[in-house]
Amino acid sequence: MRRRSAGPVGAARRTGPGDEERTPGAAPAPAGDWLTLGRDGRLSLYVPTDGGLVRWTETAVGGPEWSGPHFVPVKGLTHLTVVQGSDTYVHFLGRRERERSDGRTGVDVVHAIQYQTGLAFTEWRSLGNPHRDPEQGRDLGRPLGAVAADGTVHVFVPNAHGGLALRREAPNGKWRAWEDLRGAGVDAPPACVSLAGGRLEVCAATESGVLLWRQTAPGGDFEGPQGLALRPVPGTVTALETAPERATYFWTDTGNGGVGAWREGDWPVSLGGAPTGEPCARLRTVVDGYDSVVLAGRDRDGSAVLGVGGTENEAAGFWWYALGEPCQGVPALARDGHGRVVMALVGGDGAPRVARQGAAGGLSLGRWESLGH
Template sequence: MTDQVADRFTTDDHFDHFNTYVERTVRAMRASTARDDERRQRPANGEATDLTGRSHAVLSGPWLLPGHDGRLVVYAHVDQAVLRWTESRPGGPDWLGPDVLPAKNVTRLTVAQGRNRYAHLLGRRVRGGDGPLTVDLVYAIQYQAGRPMSEWSSVGNPLSGPGRSASTGLPAAAVTTSGTLYVVAPTAHGHLALRREDAQGRWEPWLDLKVAAALDTPAAVATSTGHVELLAPARGGALTWFQRQPGAALERGHDLGVVPLPGSVTGLETSPGRVTYYLTDVQGGQVVAVRPGEWPVPVGGSPGDGRHAALAATIDGYTCTVLAHRDTEGRVVVGLCPAEDERYGVWWTDTGIACLGDPVLALDAFGRVVVLAVAADGTLTLARQDDGSGLTLGEWIRI
């Protein structure tokens, strides 16, 4: 548990007091979402609409990131483009967009952000006609909220040749405190390859991470202390990598005693230099919190097959972790617990909002929690933490 919370809760009685506080907050959240029942979404068609009135199926995302000026920015990947919405002013509630950012032949996308608030869009680009497909990894950067994005540039591919390059999957990305971009891509036969920038911003050669058991794109986390960590699902557990010093080579850590569902893992820095991973346990089917060197902690929930969202937030002076996922019924579920004390329980609430894909979380310019998801009709919908005590979500609105 963090020092801030530990100073205030040092006995079981004190934790009982915190439990009562969170339970009261969850009841308020449920009451708030019940008032939104009449506004629940129409049957799904999986499409979003851009400024031209064209409809697009959302291929990946969305992502919700804070811009350099405090405005939140939303990205959604559609066919041949990335749609971008930007808050009209910090804290909303109005939005500008969507802006249509070309992404020709980019079939899959991920977005990462550094502490300088630059957004790095990293994708898998496929080219080729009737012959073998050629795949390379490409990236673009948005430096300022609402401004044009850079041109797409190639990161290359750790596997050369048209036939072999198609075996490279969707990469993960992390941006260090110094602004260095790390790219980790799954390749054939369970291998992972790493490429990163050097101190001058030039790409170093691809590096084989010497593993042959990875089942999915890893979760990559850059910490406030300058380190990068990785966790990759494997058949018998979870594979980890760490750095002894910022900028050092990634080393294999101890395997973790839990088998993650591929595509479910999210890493969050829950205290300086310390990462907690949240994932769906294949064996138990529930959410698990795990930190390197510690036993996994089951925390309940009813997750579907998607990725978990995790956010560090201060709620009424308490350092907390906020979680969100799409449950087995297709609805957004939000959880709350003291930071790094998941063993005392995560309090879950079903928002009642149906969604497509995975919900995401962010803090707005005023430190309020924002939950964003693709609604059942394919539009983007979000709820923002109400003013006042507790984590009570306001009305869900469409952007």
């Protein structure tokens, strides 16, 4: 399949310190890291569509050509999240609705794995529902997940009581029973971060503040929730490990409407921008020799934006770039097999578009390429 050129990115502004061929219909981007780098150095991109999801894969390390779209069927999928572990396995978590024998709708969480770039998925396995009552089960939220350093998959989902439920793998590869992590007022997906030392942290915004859960040790129980006096818009929190065993959390602030950042031991910092009510994609990389954090999101006019600043040095300034590309849902960020930053988004026509970091220095992106139609 040939790429289509879609023009250059916009100008920058600073705001303060089992597959078959199938073309997808219009669908917003999934949650999580839906642009992934395989062990062989090729990128893959995943987007939900009617009856399942579609995948594109680079034909060579660094592109620019892609194969696809390849259709992966899964009926009843209402939400899709993509997460990847350090072993490069890609995990797909979904919220699924199916008609029960009594005619009512049943809801469960499903999971599948892609072990190698461009190859088939495993079968979709049901992880069930933390609620035994079908009425409560239908109020189950969107699942998100994280993969610990040892490859253990963790699935977090807001439950019908406003708390957080967890299901995770056991050391023998089987799945443990659902766990109640408690909490109140959680009605939007949390942010999960897997730290290099093996622990996980989970953060969720509520109407009254933030709840934070921390794993006591790799593979251990989660302590919390700890309440924090931060005011993110629910559903906008995301997280990134910015130092050994330390996560920085980013969100849309209810006070000034811009992006905020916080980590334990520091005061919250405003990064500017004008995001919508969704989380930003995040990536830690080196830009012009500097350890940097890159954020990608959607502006209030529905166009994609890109931000960059020093890692754990937000007070020195954070720059936002208006890209001029219509965007559905949350964009994705990754490095390709040559180490270049790649940004992906779902355009207004439902087709994915990608742009790569240019050779001119900085974080300037090259031309946007459409992968659909």
